[in-house]
Amino acid sequence: MAPYASDDSTTGGEVDERNSRRRKAARYVVPVTVVGVAAATIGLVPALADSGDPDLPKITAEQLIQKIAESDTERFSGTVKISTDLGLPNLGGLESGLLSGAAGGGEGGGEGSSSADPTAKLTELASGTHTLRVAADGPDRQKLSLLENAAEYSIVHNGKDVWAYDSKSNEVYHGTASAGPERDKDRQPPATPKDFAEEALKAVGDTTSVTVDGTAQVAGRDAYKLLVEPKQSGSTVGAITVAVDAETGTPLKFTLTPSSGGAAVVDVGFTQVGFARPAASTFDFTPPKGAKVTEEKDAGKDFGKEFGKDFGKDFEKGGARGHAEKAPKAGAGLGDGPAGVNTIGEGWNAIATFDTGGEGVPSGEAAGQFGGFLDSLGDKVTGEFGSGTVFSTRLINALVTDDGKVYVGAVTKDALVKAADAGK
Template identity: 55%
Template sequence: MATNAKSRKAARYAVPVAVAGVAAATVAMVPAFANAGSPDLPKVTAQQLIEKVAASEVEQFSGSAKISTDLGLPSLASGLLGGAGGGGVAGGSADPQEKLSRLASGSHTLRVAADGPDRQKITFVDGKDEYSLIHNGADVWGYDSKANEVWHEKDPEAGKAAGKGRGKPADRVGASPQELAQEILKAAGPTTDVSVGDNAQVAGRDAYQLVLKPKQSGSTVGSVKIAVDAKNGVPLRVQLLAAEGGKPIVDAGFTKVDFAKPAADTFAFTPPKGAKVTEGKAGGPEGGPGHGKDFKGLEAFPGLDAITGGAAGKGGDGGMKVLGEGWAAIARIDTGAGRSLKELENDKNAPKEAKQFLNSLGDKVSGGFGEGRVFKTRLVNALITDDGKVYVGAVTKDALVQAATANK
C-alpha cells in the first residue's frame, strides 16, 4: 500500500478514546468489565483477524469507556505522576497534558465521540466537575468546568496531519483503540507469538480476542489482549497483562458504543463567559510528551538530578543505547554523573528530596557491574548503578542486572 494511502488510513484512527503516553509509553485505551459470555463465532486465524482490524472503515462512533491502570508505583512516584503538570503547565488546569497524565494511574470514566479524522471529543466524567478535550477542524479545545478555564490551540494543518507524525493537536487529543491496536500489531514481529483467544462480549457486542505474547524471557509483559468487534473489525478493548499475574496493568475499552454518526453540535465549543482562555503553542510545548531525544521522563522524579550530578534528562556524555530487541529491549543511559549512590546515601548534607527518591527506589542490587538500586513498577523497571548509568525497560530486575553486567 502506498505511503499516502497508509497516512489516510491512519488518519481515520486519530480519535480520542484515551491516552497520551508514558510514554511513555507507556500507554492504553478504554474498558473494564467482565466478559458477558463467550459467543459462538466463525473460526478465524490470527492473520485473518489482523486483516479484519486493518480493513475496518469505521470512523464514526460515540459512547462511554473506562480505563484502569495499575503500574504498582511506589507512593512517591505515584503521587508525582498523578499530579504531573499541576500548576506548572503553561495551559493551567485546562491543559490536556496535565489531564491525560492522570490516565497513568487509577480508574477513569470517559464519554467519547468521533466523526472522522477532523472531529473528536473526549470528556472525563470521574466526578461532578467535567473536563472535555475537543478537536474540531483546525481547533483543539480543552475545558475545565470546575476552574472555568479554557486551553486552545489552532493549527490549520491539524485535520490534514492526523495520524502523521507527533506533536500536532490531533495527536495530543488522544488515540483510539484502533490506533493503539495498530501500533501493537505493527510492533509484533519475530519476538511475538500472535494467536486468537476465547471469544468475548464487550459493550454488548460479540468480539474475537487477538492475543500477543512475548516469545522472549525476562519481559514484565505476560500478554496483550485485543477484543475485536466481530462485525466491523473495530478494537473494543485492550488489556495489558503482567507476567507476574494479578489484575491487568491496563484495562481499557468501551462500556457502551454506537457506530452511528454523532450529531454535528457534539464537537461545537465556545468558551463560556468569564472563562480564562490560554492559547497553546502548535506542536506542543518544549519538553512535553513526545519532545526531545534525551529521555526527559527521568526528570519527573525529584532528587534524580542530585543523584546523577544534574545529568538527568540530558543524556549524559554517553547518550542512550538500546540493548536487545522486542519485548526484552533495554535502554542504557550514561548520565555522566560523578557521584555514587553510596556517597549520596551517606552524605548528611545531601538534599532531602534526593534521599527520599533514593529510598523509594527499592532493592539494592549488585553484580559484575558493581552496585545500584532498582526502581520497580509492574511494567517498567529501572536500574540506577553506583557509577551513574541507568538501565530501563519492560523487563525484570534480573534482566536489568544481567544487561548491566554485560554492558558495564
C-alpha cells in the same frame, strides 16, 4: 446421551479402570495442547466456533490482524473505561504533581498556565480508574470528556480549532490543530482501545506468539479475542489481549497483564459504543461566560502527540519490539531527554541504556533525608558492574548505577543487572 456413560453390565472395577485411563490420557493431552498453542505464530491457530460466546466463524490470527489494519472506522461515539495499575507507591498526590510538571502543565502553575492544558490534565490517566466519553467524525472532529466527581474535563477538536475546558476551575485552553503529513495521525482521539492496540501489534515478530483466543461480547458487540504473548523469558509483560469487533475490525478492548500476575497493568475498553455519525453539535464549543481563556499555538498537535504517543506508547511498548529503539522519543513533551541512548537486546527484552554523565542515586550521609526517601522507593543491587538502585513498577523497571548509567525496559530486575554486567 452423556459422554462416558456406562451400561448396566459394566462392573465398578471396569469403570474405575476406564476413568483412570482417561485421567492419565488427559495429563498428557493438556501439556501437549498448551505447548502447541504457545509455540504457534501468526496464522497457525484459528478461533474455534465453540471456543466462547458468541458463536463466530473461524478466523486466523493473521486474518484478524489484517481485519484490524483494514478497519476504516472514523465515526463512533461511546463510553470508555480506562484502568491503570503500575504499582507506583502512594506519594500523597506528589506523583500527579510531578507528572503534570514534567508534561509542561502550566510551567508549574506560573504565568500563562492553565488547569485546562491537555498536556498536564491527561497525565491523570496514568494511574487509577477513569471514565471517558469519546466521539469522532473523521480526522477533523473529535471530542474526549474525562468525567470526574461533580466536574468534567473536555477536549474538542473541530476543524482547525482545539478547545480544552476544565469545569472545575472554569478555565479554557485554545489552540490550533497541527497541519502537514502527520496531521490526521496527530488528531486521532487518544485513550481508545485502538490507540493501544495499534502500538502493541508493532511487537509482532519472531519474538512474539499471536493467537486467536476465542470470542467475547464487549459493549454489547460480538468480538474476537487476539492474544499477544512474548516468547522470550525475562519480560515483565505477561500477555496482551485485544477484543476486536467482529463486524468492523475495530478494537473494543485492550488489556495488558504483567508476567508477575495479578490485575491488569492497563485495561482500556468500551462499555458502550455506536458507529453512527455523531451529531455535528457534539463538536461545537463556545467558552462559558466568565471563563479564563488561555491561547496556545498548536495545542492540538501537543495533546495528540503528548498523550497518544507518550502515554499510550510508553505502556504498550513496554513489551513491544521497538520500545527501546525509540527511547529517545519516549519522553517527547517531557524535555529533550539524555543523548546517546543505546539499545541492548531485542524484542520484548530490549533495554534502553544511557549515561547521565554524573553520579547515580545519592546514598549514605551525602544523600541526607532525600536519599533515604529514594532508597525506600528502590532496591539496592550489586553485580560485576558495581552497585546501583532498581526502581520498579509492575511493567517498567529502571536500574540506575552508582556511576550514573541507566538501564530501563519492560524486563525483570535480574535482566537489568545482567545487562549492566554485560556492559561493564
